[in-house]
Amino acid sequence: MKKGVTIALVVALLVVGFAVFRFVNSGAGSLAATPNPEERLAVALAEKRPVFIEFYADRCPACVSMKPTVTELKKKYGDKIEFILADTDGTGMGLAIDYQVMYIPAYVFINSEGERVGGDLSGYMSKEKLEGLLQALL
Structure with a gap:
């Protein structure tokens, strides 16, 4: 039982970490270079x-x-x-x-x-x- 909870916690942390990584590296809210x-x-x-x-x-x-x-x-x-x-x-x-x-x-x-x-x-x-x-x- 304890092993199952640990695995679920690790998986949840990996999912959250991946989501944060994707958001940070997506350029969300960032500015783009001015053309010309x-x-x-x-x-x-x-x-x-x-x-x-x-x-x-x-x-x-x-x-x-x-x-x-x-x-x-x-x-x-x-x-x-x-x-x-x-x-x-x-x-x-x-x-x-x-x-x-x-x-x-x-x-x-x-x-x-x-x-x-x-x-x-x-x-x-x-x-x-x-x-x-x-x-x-x-």
């Missing part, structure tokens, strides 16, 4: 819309840890600020070169006048700091 980031930037600037650019790569642990924060802030500010997610391993490489990105994650803030504000920012950033910088664009 240079074009999106040009359109946003022409419309005099503030822009937030995050340069990232999926291989970067700090970039991956920032995804939930950026996702949440995009939901909150995406109607007022153009969010451009530039994958430096893909379509965002040209934009990264244009902005002389040396480290990822890196962040660029452009106000509605097309001026870069906030300086060179890179690395993990708290939600509060990132949100404060986004609010300054408005």
Whole structure:
């Protein structure tokens, strides 16, 4: 009887562990790279819309840890600020070169006048700091 309970418990733990693994690795709730980031930037600037650019790569642990924060802030500010997610391993490489990105994650803030504000920012950033910088664009 005790052996049967132990086996059932092990099987239940394996099922739960597998479900958690699948959810974590599914990218649920994560953001995708912006297609044609240079074009999106040009359109946003022409419309005099503030822009937030995050340069990232999926291989970067700090970039991956920032995804939930950026996702949440995009939901909150995406109607007022153009969010451009530039994958430096893909379509965002040209934009990264244009902005002389040396480290990822890196962040660029452009106000509605097309001026870069906030300086060179890179690395993990708290939600509060990132949100404060986004609010300054408005």
